[in-house]
Amino acid sequence: MIRVTEAGDLAKRVAGWLFLVVPFMPLRLLFDDPPGSSGLLDPLDWAPGLIVCAPGLIVCAGLAWLASRRFPQAVERVAGTVVGALRRPPFPAFLLAVLAALAALLTATSLAAFSRRPLLVDTIAQLFQAKIFAGGVAWVPAPELGAFFATQHMVSDAGRWYAQYPPGHPAALALGVWAGAPWLVPTLFSLLSAWLVIDTARRIFGETVARATAALLVLAPFFWFMGASHMNHVSSHLHISLFLWCFARWAGTGPRPTVGDAARRRWILAAGLTLGAAFVTRPLTALAVGGALALPALRLAAPRRWSTALLGVGGFLCVASLYPIFNAATTGDPLTPGYLRLWGESHGLGFHLSPWGEPHTPLAGLRNALIDLGLLQAFLFEGPIPALAPLGIFLAAGWAPAARSETCSGAGVGADPSIARWDGRLLGAFLAIPAAHFFYWHRDAFLGPRFLYEGLPFLLPLLARALLELRRQLSGRRPAWLGSVDLGTLTTALIGAAFLYSLAFGIPQRFHTYATSLGSLKRDLTAEARQAGIERGLIFVKVSWGNRLIARARGAGASASVAERAYRRSDHCELELVLREAETEGWSGARLDRTLVSLFRPADELAGFRLNGDPTLRFAPERPLAEVCVQEILYDRDGRDVMPATPSYTNYSPHLPANAPDLEGPLIFARDLRDQNHRLRARYPDLPAYLYRDGTLVRLP
Incomplete structure (x- = not known):
């Protein structure tokens, strides 16, 4: 030994x-x-x-014990067949x-x-970095109107735009980008x-x-x-x-x-x-x-x-x-x-x-x-x-x-x-x-x-x-408290029953969960645009008010950490009013950060309201909503008095990698920022504009 x-x-x-x-x-x-x-x-x-x-465990254990007690030779024969198939x-x-x-x-x-x-913002940012690498550079110039393209794990700093992640995985994905199949x-x-x-x-x-x-x-x-x-x-x-x-x-x-x-x-x-x-x-x-x-x-x-x-x-x-x-x-x-x-x-x-x-x-x-x-x-x-x-x-x-x-x-x-x-x-x-x-x-x-x-x-x-x-x-141990069942045979039967359960129920259920969830992240807007006969265009993706708030905060110069914390810890109507003032007056990033921090509230002073279908929307209950906030909610509702069963907005981040890293090309995908969209349209005057919502593309005047 x-x-x-x-x-x-x-x-x-x-x-x-x-x-x-x-x-x-x-x-x-x-x-x-x-x-x-x-x-x-x-x-x-x-x-x-x-x-x-835990019925699955009980059923498997009970069946394994019963099979080992009543049909031990059959269990051993099946095990021998499986082992033989693996060893032969x-x-x-x-x-x-x-x-x-x-x-x-x-x-x-x-x-x-x-x-x-890619089905997580981490992978979305790394795929975009892979496209940057595929172009032979480590970063690309940051977009002038960053709020339209802001994505959680993308860095826009000193005029450079790149993902926050180490380069190893994006470099590997770049091989797939070159091959057209990342x-x-x-x-x-x-x-x-x-x-x-x-x-x-x-x-x-x-x-x-x-x-x-x-x-x-x-x-x-x-x-x-x-x-x-x-x-x-x-x-x-x-x-x-x-x-x-x-x-x-x-x-x-x-x-x-x-x-x-x-x-x-x-x-x-x-x-x-x-x-x-x-x-x-x-x-x-x-x-x-x-x-x-x-x-x-x-x-x-x-x-x-x-x-x-x-x-x-x-x-x-x-x-x-x-x-x-x-x-x-x-x-x-x-x-x-x-x-x-x-x-x-x-x-x-x-x-x-x-x-x-x-x-x-x-x-x-x-x-x-x-x-x-x-x-x-x-x-x-x-x-x-x-x-x-x-x-x-x-x-x-x-x-x-x-x-x-x-x-x-x-x-x-x-x-x-x-x-x-x-x-x-x-x-x-x-x-x-x-x-x-x-x-x-x-x-x-x-x-x-x-x-x-x-x-x-x-x-x-x-x-x-x-x-x-x-x-x-x-093998060979037969405790009386288990009815003198051979523990080796019982172990074999239990492991076999567990894997049969996994194959018949556990794995198919997990596969079904992944196949039927995260639908908004699986949409291919490039393919949908071309199916609609759109070869050139500036496509605005309708997002929720909360998504617009975070993107606008980042675009106005707020640090990523303060923007995220402000969204989690402040009244969103107050946040809307501050951002409008900062955008109008052109505040510095430092001033915006200080003001946003001043909005932070304890968790018990905020309550969640699904007024636009977004469970992350937060308000201070005692504070009435300003008219501009009401209009943001109505926009998410498509102007309806009540929230429709299915929101008309979606996520923007999955569609960032559909863009060329330099944001030039026949199709440009950007976040819908409502009354600010004219600024981006002026940047691409030759491209017709569309709004993507409810799975459809609508031509904008």
């Missing part, structure tokens, strides 16, 4: 208990129903009322079949669920990531674990829903997967370890380069993963040559330096990224007020980490059983350090003592990601716990290994 330090063994057990306990924690009760937690269970869902609140084909043919299945799933998701469109980039990147993860599992744990890892990738909708999106997590996932693959080659694992000094130098250099690529895509994730594997890397290098490890550091710095170079070209300061230029110091790591005025505290950081881990349990496989329960049992039971020869030989690597070390390395690298985000103020649940997506290259091989070990450890 391979021995590990007591501290390492304890850490693995603690991590195992964490995975087991988090799904049962009443997080909504503990943290007062935090936002982005709709995938979490209510506080009583795992309590004595389990039969009523030669590994290259098996791998090709897995990648083909993933290609079909990713493509179907992109086409049928996402309409090949949606293909995430799909291809995800397929390459899958191959890297499977091959890494083979090199570390052997072919059996690699095949199980491949099966988990196909059965994990979180992998292919995220992998088909335009999110920068997809590029980061590829770079992290490539880094781990190179790191494993450098470490010399597997049946044919790479031990030559020249080969080791090449692989550690490649690992550093790929981690640098992750840094210029998602810096915090790259630093977390690099920090977690730094000590193992030093231990591996220490008995030989320290210069080998320095090669990895040099490779990382070489590629990572592209980020400050990009910053220098955009913000004018290598050490000031777009985030800080747009939002100020409040966007940085640490405990402080967020850019939106909400405090980020250690308790909030803990809440975010626990929520993401809890959501991962549900989103990873969309099944009734917490997804990390097998890994939790594997670690908490102390099976991880015991790399027995029979387990290792089953994995095809013999009694390799490095297996126990790799358990710790992969676990540490995965947990480093939520640990790093403990200090970051923002989180959301778009497509699931997306901040943990880059952790899948570490997590899935561990989970595959845990499933195999769980079966081995429990």
Whole structure:
């Protein structure tokens, strides 16, 4: 048996208990129903009322127990058939079949669920930056009339216009822009990531674990829903997967370890380069993963040559330096990224007020980490059983350090003592990601716990290994309190039932949700204009009054943080009056910021009113509405006394990337700002003007 330090063994057990306990924690009760937690269970869902609140788990467990008690041989035969189907084909043919299945799933998701469109303002801004890169520049001149084109994560500063994000992912999407199909980039990147993860599992744990890892990738909708999106997590996932693959080659694992000094130098250099690529895509994730594997890397290098490890550091710095170079070209300061230029110091790591005025505290950081881990349990496989329960049992039971020869030989690597070390390395690298985000103020649940997506290259091989070990450890045990059912057979039946539930119900339901939601973000205005016979035109997209308020505040010179906080914490009619005065008198940005801050009110002094169908509209109840505010509401209602069932306004941000970055072209898409539209029309006097509302294009006089 391979021995590990007591501290390492304890850490693995603690991590195992964490995975087991988090799904049962009443997080909504503990943290007062935090936002982005709709995938979490209510506080009583795992309590004595389990039969009523979690029928999927109860049904699966009951059926698995019944099948294991009454038909154990049938369960074993079915399991043997499935395992045989996974083990029988030669590994290259098996791998090709897995990648083909993933290609079909990713493509179907992109086409049928996402309409090949970016569905979050983050991805919209990065796609626009990709179009800027495709033109061979880092930024384009900021529009003179910025309010018509203002988008939340686009920076307009010192005459430059660019996205706030690191350059790595937009640069990757630029390849798709050149090819005319940016949606293909995430799909291809995800397929390459899958191959890297499977091959890494083979090199570390052997072919059996690699095949199980491949099966988990196909059965994990979180992998292919995220992998088909335009999110920068997809590029980061590829770079992290490539880094781990190179790191494993450098470490010399597997049946044919790479031990030559020249080969080791090449692989550690490649690992550093790929981690640098992750840094210029998602810096915090790259630093977390690099920090977690730094000590193992030093231990591996220490008995030989320290210069080998320095090669990895040099490779990382070489590629990572592209980020400050990009910053220098955009913000004018290598050490000031777009985030800080747009939002100020409040966007940085640490405990402080967020850019939106909400405090980020250690308790909030803990809440975010626990929520993401809890959501991962549900989103990873969309099944009734917490997804990390097998890994939790594997670690908490102390099976991880015991790399027995029979387990290792089953994995095809013999009694390799490095297996126990790799358990710790992969676990540490995965947990480093939520640990790093403990200090970051923002989180959301778009497509699931997306901040943990880059952790899948570490997590899935561990989970595959845990499933195999769980079966081995429990086989032959027949506790009387379970009716003397063989625990190995019961585990097999329960896992099979959970995946059948996922395939029959969980995954189709999630796919349907994505396919039928966010309709306004999936509209292709360029295609709609051409279908209407419009080849040239200035198209104003009708938006809500609230959208106009934020855009006008930004266009009038307010800082992004103050504009967002003013919208969240002020009476919107007061905000309208101040903006009209600032636009008329030409206030400076500093004066506008000071005035907007003076409008801030405590939350209990504001109330939400859906007068125009917008749930974010806020007023001070005691203050009567000015006539100009009434007119804004009536405009959103299309002049009706009551709000129609369906608003006639939509979002503008999804249509920003339809523009050429220089805002020249036969079709220009801009935000409808009502009585200010004449200013933009004067900028494009030769283009006919249209208003887009209710899914139709109306010619303006």
